[in-house]
Structures are given as C-alpha cells and as structure tokens.
Amino acid sequence: MAVKAENISKRYFRKTGGANYFYAVKPITLTIEAGEVAVLTGRSGSGKTTLLNMLSGLLKPTEGRVWIDGADLYSLDDRALSRLRGERIGVVPQGRSAIDTLTVLENILLPAKLCGKPLPIEAASQWMERLGVAPLRDARPAALSGGELRRMAIVRALAQSPDILFADEPTGDLDDENTNLVLSAFRDYAHEQKKAVFVVTHENSALQYADMIYRMDGGQIISSAEPK
Amino acid sequence: MKKQMIPAIILLILSVVIILGSQTFLSPCVHEDGSFGPCHWARQTLLGSGCVLGIMAAFALCVEHARLGIYLGALPVCALGILTPGTLIDLCRMSTMRCRMVMQPAMIILFSAALLCALIGVLLNARKRS
Amino acid sequence: MTMKHFSLSLKNLIRKPGRTGTLALLTAFLALAVFGGSVVVLSLRSGLNSLEARLGADIILVPSEAQSKVSFQNMFLQGTTGAFYMDASALDKALEVEGVEKAAPQTFLASLKADCCSIKIQVIGIDPELDFTVQPWIARSLTRELGDMDVAVGCKVEADVGEIIRIYEQRCKVVARLEATGTGLDTAVYCNMDTMNALLAAAEEKGVSHKIESGDSVISAVYVKVKDGCDIDAVNNRLNGHIRKVTAVRTRSMITGVSDSLAGVSRTVTILIVSVWALAFFILLLAFVLIIRERAREFAVLRLVGASRGMLGRMVLLESALCGLLGGLMGVGLAALLLFPFAQLIESALKLPYLMPDAGRVLLLAAGTVLLAVTVAALSSVIAAYRLSRIDPGTALREGN
Numbered sequence: 169m170a171v172k173a174e175n176i177s178k179r180y181f182r183k184t185g186g187a188n189y190f191y192a193v194k195p196i197t198l199t200i201e202a203g204e205v206a207v208l209t210g211r212s213g214s215g216k217t218t219l220l221n222m223l224s225g226l227l228k229p230t231e232g233r234v235w236i237d238g239a240d241l242y243s244l245d246d247r248a249l250s251r252l253r254g255e256r257i258g259v260v261p262q263g264r265s266a267i268d269t270l271t272v273l274e275n276i277l278l279p280a281k282l283c284g285k286p287l288p289i290e291a292a293s294q295w296m297e298r299l300g301v302a303p304l305r306d307a308r309p310a311a312l313s314g315g316e317l318r319r320m321a322i323v324r325a326l327a328q329s330p331d332i333l334f335a336d337e338p339t340g341d342l343d344d345e346n347t348n349l350v351l352s353a354f355r356d357y358a359h360e361q362k363k364a365v366f367v368v369t370h371e372n373s374a375l376q377y378a379d380m381i382y383r384m385d386g387g388q389i390i391s392s393a394e395p396k
Numbered sequence: 397m398k399k400q401m402i403p404a405i406i407l408l409i410l411s412v413v414i415i416l417g418s419q420t421f422l423s424p425c426v427h428e429d430g431s432f433g434p435c436h437w438a439r440q441t442l443l444g445s446g447c448v449l450g451i452m453a454a455f456a457l458c459v460e461h462a463r464l465g466i467y468l469g470a471l472p473v474c475a476l477g478i479l480t481p482g483t484l485i486d487l488c489r490m491s492t493m494r495c496r497m498v499m500q501p502a503m504i505i506l507f508s509a510a511l512l513c514a515l516i517g518v519l520l521n522a523r524k525r526s
Numbered sequence: 527m528t529m530k531h532f533s534l535s536l537k538n539l540i541r542k543p544g545r546t547g548t549l550a551l552l553t554a555f556l557a558l559a560v561f562g563g564s565v566v567v568l569s570l571r572s573g574l575n576s577l578e579a580r581l582g583a584d585i586i587l588v589p590s591e592a593q594s595k596v597s598f599q600n601m602f603l604q605g606t607t608g609a610f611y612m613d614a615s616a617l618d619k620a621l622e623v624e625g626v627e628k629a630a631p632q633t634f635l636a637s638l639k640a641d642c643c644s645i646k647i648q649v650i651g652i653d654p655e656l657d658f659t660v661q662p663w664i665a666r667s668l669t670r671e672l673g674d675m676d677v678a679v680g681c682k683v684e685a686d687v688g689e690i691i692r693i694y695e696q697r698c699k700v701v702a703r704l705e706a707t708g709t710g711l712d713t714a715v716y717c718n719m720d721t722m723n724a725l726l727a728a729a730e731e732k733g734v735s736h737k738i739e740s741g742d743s744v745i746s747a748v749y750v751k752v753k754d755g756c757d758i759d760a761v762n763n764r765l766n767g768h769i770r771k772v773t774a775v776r777t778r779s780m781i782t783g784v785s786d787s788l789a790g791v792s793r794t795v796t797i798l799i800v801s802v803w804a805l806a807f808f809i810l811l812l813a814f815v816l817i818i819r820e821r822a823r824e825f826a827v828l829r830l831v832g833a834s835r836g837m838l839g840r841m842v843l844l845e846s847a848l849c850g851l852l853g854g855l856m857g858v859g860l861a862a863l864l865l866f867p868f869a870q871l872i873e874s875a876l877k878l879p880y881l882m883p884d885a886g887r888v889l890l891l892a893a894g895t896v897l898l899a900v901t902v903a904a905l906s907s908v909i910a911a912y913r914l915s916r917i918d919p920g921t922a923l924r925e926g927n
Contacts, residue, residue, distance in 0.1 A: 221920035226830065247834045254832015261923045265827045269541035279831035281534075308541075324831070490647070491682035491870050492605060492713055501867030
C-alpha cells in the first residue's frame, strides 16, 4: 500500500444558488497500491483534479484523512508536508509548470535541490533520453513547445524516484506517439521500481496501460475495476 | 542589432556630447578681454580627442571585421581625454573657475565612460572571436 | 538551506533583467535622494561651523561706505574680491573702547587678473602679532610665521608650495596651502602687513588707488573680541559712537543669515527625501504585489516540488533585498558621481559655505543609505510575501491555465 484515503471530501461555499455549499468531491475511500498504475477517468468537472490535489498533499480535504506509507499527510505542519512532497511525491500538474528562469535540466533537478538531496543527474538523463527531451537540457522553457514542456514536467516528477507519482492529464498536449511513450514509461516505472502511479485523464488511450481503473462522476467514484 | 555594436553606438553618442559640450555647456572660462587662458587650449585638445573618438566609433559601426582593433585603439584616446584637463594641460588657477568646476569633472567622467564602453567593446569582440 | 534559495533567487534576478532592473531603479532613486540630500546638508552644516570658527571675532569694523559691509560679507561667503579702506588709527581707537579685549587689523587688496591667475584674487594682509582669527588656521599648515614676501594660499588657489606667484609684479613665494574652510576664504591669499604694504605700493604704481585722503597708513577691517561678561551689543554701540566713518558689525548677524539659508535648504532637502521615500515605498509596494500576482503560478509550482511556505517567503524577501542592494549601490554611486566631481559647482550655486564631510563619514553615510535601501525594499515586499504564503497551490495551478 502506498496511498490510502479515508472518507475524504471537498466542500466549497457557493456564492449564489439554493444550498450555500456544494461538494466538489463527496466522501471517498481509496487505496493505491505500490507497483500499479491507477487511472482515474471521468468527464470534466467531475472532481478528478480536486481528488488528485487532495491525495498529493496540495489541497486539504474538508473531511477525511490521507495516509502515505503510514504518515497522516494533513496532520503534518507545512514544513514537514512540503518536505514529504518534495522527497516522496511526484506531481505532474495540468498546464505549464516550468520555472521560466531555469533551464530544462535545472527545472528537472529543482525538487532535489529544494530538499537538499543529492541531485539525481543520472536518472534525469535517462528519463530525458527516453522521453526525447535530452537535446533541450540547456534550453529555457520559453523556447519549448507545449508538448516538450509537458514531457519536461514528467521527467521532473520521475527523476526524483518518488514513491508515488500523480499525473493530471499528462498526455493532453501530446501526439499519439508521445502519449504511448509517456504512458509506457509510467507503466515501467510502476512495475519495475515497485512504485505507485496515479493518472487522471479523460482519454481512453490511457486505459490500456492501467492496472486499476476508476471512473468518477458528480464528485463520486462510480466504478473501480481491473481492466479486462 | 548585434550586441557588439552597442558600445560603438554609445561611444558615438558620448563623443557627440564631448564635441558639442566642449563648445557650449561644458566650455571653459571666458575672459572679458577676449584673451585665452590655459583652459582654452585644454578645450581645443579635448575637442580633437572627441572628434577622433567619434570617427573611430563610426568606423566601428561600419567596418565589422576591424571592430576589435578599433575598440583597442579607442582606449588610449580615452586615456588622453582623461589626462588632458589639469594633468597634461594646466587649467586656471582657481577651483572656483568654470574650467575646473564644470569642464574638468564633466570631461573626465565622459571620457571615463567612453573608456569603460571601449573596454566592454573589446571584451565582447574578443569573446566572439574565441 | 540558505545557499539553495540564494542560487535560485539569484537566477530569478539575473534571468529577468527587466524586472530586476525596474525594481533596482526605484530603490536607486530612493538612495540617490537620501545620500545626495544628506551629503549636501552635512556639507552645509560643516560649512557653517567652519564659518563660525573662521570669523572667530564678536564684532568686525569696516569702513562705513555704503558698499563695504555687503562687499565684506560676499568676500567671506562667496569669495568675491573686495577692496575698501579706512585710516589705520581705527585700530587704536577700537582698543580704547571699554569692553574690547583684542583687536586685530586686516588689509584687503584685489590683484589684477592679468598678473598671476587670470582672475582677480583677494589678497589679505594680517598682523601676526595681533591676529587671533586667521593665524590658528594658518598654523595648521605652516609651522613658522609668514615672512616678508611669503604668502599662504587658500585651498582653491591652484598653486604649489614653493611656487612663485606674481602680484602687481611683485614676486611672492607660496609657503603653505591652507586647509579647506568651505568659505570664501579658500580663494584668498594671505600675507603679513609688511608684504601687504609693499603690494599696496606696487598697486599704487600701477595706478590702482587705495589712498584715503587723511593718512597713508590704511587698513580694511578690524576684528574685535569682546571681554568675557561684557554685553556685545553695548560694545558694538560704543564702537559705532567712538570711531568716525566706521561701521561695527556683529558677526552673529552674518552667521544668522547663513544659518537661516541653511535651514531653508535643509527643509527643502528633507521634504524632497521624505516625498521620494514615500513615493518609492508606495510604488515598490504596488510593484511587489503585482509581481507576486503575475508569479503566482511559478510559486505554486515551487510549492508543488517541495518548497514550504517559509521558503517562498524567504525567497521573496531575499530577492527584494538583493534588488534593494543593487539599487542602493546604483543610487549611491550615481549620487557620488554627481556630488564629488561637481562639489565646487554645487557650492557656487548654493552661494553658502559648503565643506564636504571627510571620507570616513561619507563612507558611513553611503553604507547607511545602502542598508536603508535594502530594508525598504525588503519591507515593501513583506505584504506580497505574506499573501504569497497563503496561495493554495492546487487552486493557483488550475487558475493559471
């Protein structure tokens, strides 16, 4: 077991309308195991990203708890939580996530640098090679295309060898070839290094790489199943 | 615009300020009786140095392959400009006079800025070569 | 811990030169105003002190011709030349007056400009036996007395010790260059009374008349020191009554005039500094808040990859402090480039005694100004840093898309 969520929910206050609040995510209990790729699909607005943010320690749930290897994430203070996020959790967020003033390689090594860990230069080079961004290592993000930035963010998450990797629409900007490159990299990472990977996507192509598929709608998980 | 040209443009501007300034707002003392003090001759020399510097800057803008050499050559011209008022050529005998109060400090600052500029030009062009 | 912020902050600053430059420029204005203003005010203040020390007398007697008082003040304050004469007997008459402790004569002569310096130069003759105002100052640069045809020159007369300068065709040897006083005395040349009499005679030959009808021994001013405990105004009145064709002037009135002008300049400078300070602080405050808003996504990403709130807050403070440091150095540098080479121009424009503080004080002031710039820049980013630490990375990342 890598991540366990117990009855986590997220409630927001509504400015107008009948009820004065609504649930973005209704109470969910969920376990993500090490060594598997879990894929969460669903329509947009179904609460996928909110769930991912809560699981990855970025958004405090209104109720419920999240454990990562026995540590209760939201009982930690900001410093300890930040440290844990840097050392053990990798996140590929939606959209651009590059620091413009750093080169591609510096961006990739940034998490380790912030935690004061030895820089994972070798792992970084291997993943850059595999995802085809190696030639861009000294380029600045402004010179990169959307797809290249996305792969850079993925390499940044993978290079830290996190115990659990969260990816929010990781293939959104990618063509079919790169989509397969990225998803197979996720699968190999989970299977070979016995780590957990949690991918949020609305694309069906991701399903064939999944060990576990969750479907979400209206803030609830409506089905969870291993693929046929 | 190439980076190596920027020092030349600044040099050109500085030399225009030197040339015009030496004749107008940075001019030395004026004597009521029309005679010339020593500062007059310092001004003439500064005018000459300023003209040489301006022509060199114009060359540096036009002749690309000779740029490094032109910047190197500008260095001693600037040094001459710095040393002219007060060191090589005497000025008037009183600190409160215009040549010491205005012309000397302004010219030293202008030529020092030009020296710095030429030095940056040398460094930029030397790096480009290697 | 700090090193890794430092390198990241430094990269943020270096690789966004436009942003860094703008912030630095704002603090540079602040530093320019603070440093420049303080140096000018300090210089005026030490100029005033120096003026008080050099006047050194309670009352000065000058001929009561209409122009002589104004001319005397201008000579002292601005270094213009002045030549006015009275009978030498005024000295003895002054000593007769009750309450007068010391009295010392001075004689003034303006050189012809063609002679030595291509400008008219003020020559001041003193009586080494009686003088109590100029001597102590000369003694700091010259260990012996002024001999015949020796001159001591003010620091603004560009002549070296040992050089011969010619005044009315007389060869005078420069034996000392005096310390700066910031007053008009710096442009004058000093000699003893015998030399002065020789120069007066030479001037006479050149057709420059200084004779007054009654006698042939002339002086220009008498410096009077009043006995301790005596009322200076009363002595002043007695002197005015006792000596004919002479006006007694209290030195205090000259000093008060200067210190009034100084207070005016001080006030202007203070208003300037305060308004620049307030404006710069306000603009910086605004700039930092706007910049943080623009950088919200960047900071959310940093949070994502393991930066804590405290780390981001420190990073913002460090970056703004570094901008302040850069701006402070730029401002002080620019101010120094204007103040020091053009000190004489400033002095002439202000028309007040102006004496630069010594290098140690200037350096201290520069360091203080840079420190102030760093503090102001860091302070103005505190609000921004606080708001930043409240950013919820999940929300910021979604909004930024």
